[in-house]
Amino acid sequence: MSSAGSSSSPGMRFYTVLWAGLLGIVIVEVLLTYGGLRPLPLLIALLALALIGAGVVLMYFMHLRYERRVLFWSLIPALVFALVMLDHIWPDAFRVTSMRLPVAASSTPAGGAQ
């Protein structure tokens, strides 16, 4: 079992640098939000930055990088597979939008013929 205090694990200075990097990611995310990007590029940029931050936490703070590779390969691909499978919802989400009645028609009372 690899321990956090083992010689393979880096010192606190290293983790402080990572922490500063994570704070930097937060600042970049806020700047991008108010930088006038359109919704889709903003979503992609925020997701990419969040994935980088999550990767740092997972591999270094949670020490997955210093564990046996079999632990990584047993856990992470299964999670990624489950999350990728959830992407099947998107066509239905867009279908729901196109199924909505126009606002003018939907605001007409049900007994409008009176």
Added chain:
Amino acid sequence: MSHAEVSMEHVHGAVTEERPFGVSSKKLVMWLFIIADAATFGAILFAYGYVRVGSPDWTKPFEFFPTILNGIVMTIVLLTSSLTMMGAVRAASAGRPTAIRWLGATILLGTAFVVLHLREWSLMIREGWSPSRNPLGGSPLFGATFFGITGLSLLHIVAGVIALAVVTLLYRRGRLDASYIETTGLYWHFVDLVWIFVFPLVYLLNAR
């Protein structure tokens, strides 16, 4: 060979057999819990994406002050608590007594996060927000997803603070060893990891 001898052989076999993942049982169980919990948070974030895409009258209610600024402070507090947790894990593994101080700092930062979060919720509730009500007139699903996602995250952080307090107390009394701090630390870093997704997706994407 008697039944007792066979049992002893099994016990010794279990003790000497190499661990397939190279981690202790409690750490492996924590990893399995984290993966299952990550799938739960993933599903709830996908559900949020679904209702957001499917709601043309989606509301973006968050002003920079106070909500986004409060969210930035909460994020900094939680990220810093991950650093102090790392200090606790390292100090405990090395047998240094400073582990208690690092753990205390982590508990304080976790409590600060909870207070900031509850303060934000109370401000929103006072403005008329609820899981089924949108005071701005848009989709009420905003409140449902916002309170659902941040509530689940908050629940995890409150549970983490309680777990950290219990582990710190028992470690201080010598009833738990450093491996328990490492396992609790895994959980704490995971709630931090979840927030890394919640902040941009739920707060920043709903900023005006």
